[in-house]
Amino acid sequence: QVQLVESGGGLVQPGGSLRLSCAASGSIFSFNFMGWFRQAPGKQRDLVAIITRAGNTNYKDSVKARFTISRDNEKNTVYLQMNSLKSEDTAVYYCRGDGPGGNYWGQGTQVTVSS
Numbered sequence: 390q391v392q393l394v395e396s397g398g399g400l401v402q403p404g405g406s407l408r409l410s411c412a413a414s415g416s417i418f419s420f421n422f423m424g425w426f427r428q429a430p431g432k433q434r435d436l437v438a439i440i441t442r443a444g445n446t447n448y449k450d451s452v453k454a455r456f457t458i459s460r461d462n463e464k465n466t467v468y469l470q471m472n473s474l475k476s477e478d479t480a481v482y483y484c485r486g487d488g489p490g491g492n493y494w495g496q497g498t499q500v501t502v503s504s
Contacts, residue, residue: 391415391493393484398498405502406472411484411495413465420488423460423467427480427500434483438469451477474502
């Protein structure tokens, strides 16, 4: 069983940046993919970005060129660098890992973009 713990959320002004981290309690080397999802109040949880075991990435259209996902297998950590943040990026951000033992979710971290 792997636990995922997100950190790095907070309050930021429009145009600002945040870097989210997702630390795994075990190895993520064999995980098929790691991803970031987000859920705004009253909306469904949506995919933001994923990174595969091979390092291939995919992004939600609205965050392309602003967000960057990366993984450090030695540190068992996945990152989401978020730049040029907009009010519509406000949500709870969740980390997910798809590994040999199943799918794992973190508890979420709140990101609020507001002036």
